[in-house]
Amino acid sequence: MSELIPINIVIGDRTYRIKTLAKDEEVIRRTLKTVNDKIIEFKTQFGGKDMQDYIAMVMIWYATLANTDSNPVLEKEVTDALLKMELAIDKAL
Template sequence: MEQLIPVNIIVADRSYRIKIKPEEEAEVRRIMKEVNEKIVDFKTAYAGKDLQDYIAMALIMYATHPVTSGGKAQASTAAFFAGEAGKAGRNYQPGIGLITLPIA
């Protein structure tokens, strides 16, 4: 069995302890930093909403957009929710939690 190391990651100011392979630690930390930056971007763009909405928006963005070879999401925060998610005719409405995504 492979050896796993415990690491603490932060998501939206909350700490989570996970176990990962030692060689994955740098990549996991880089990705978590990027996720937290996206959450901050959503807080700025959609001020006054619930933290759960910002986390959900970041999750939807990462789940629906493949990453480039450099690991960065292909869509920007504003472009994703203003344009690409709207192609299907319905934009994300924080608080409602309903989004229709285009099928590729």
């Protein structure tokens, strides 16, 4: 059985501590970079919103991207990463 490792992740302006398989860490970090880059992009486009609004916009964008992409491997990666982030957010709240 593979051992989970703790990692700190940042979404928007919040830090979360999650546990993941070591082999998944790189995928999670790449996904987080994409998500945080999109948050910055949306903050630039839509001034005056709060962070929760930007995160919601990014999640909708990411989910839409996953649903329109016909690459099943990418869809699985995105789905897994989003589920892990959702669990981490739920635990933090």
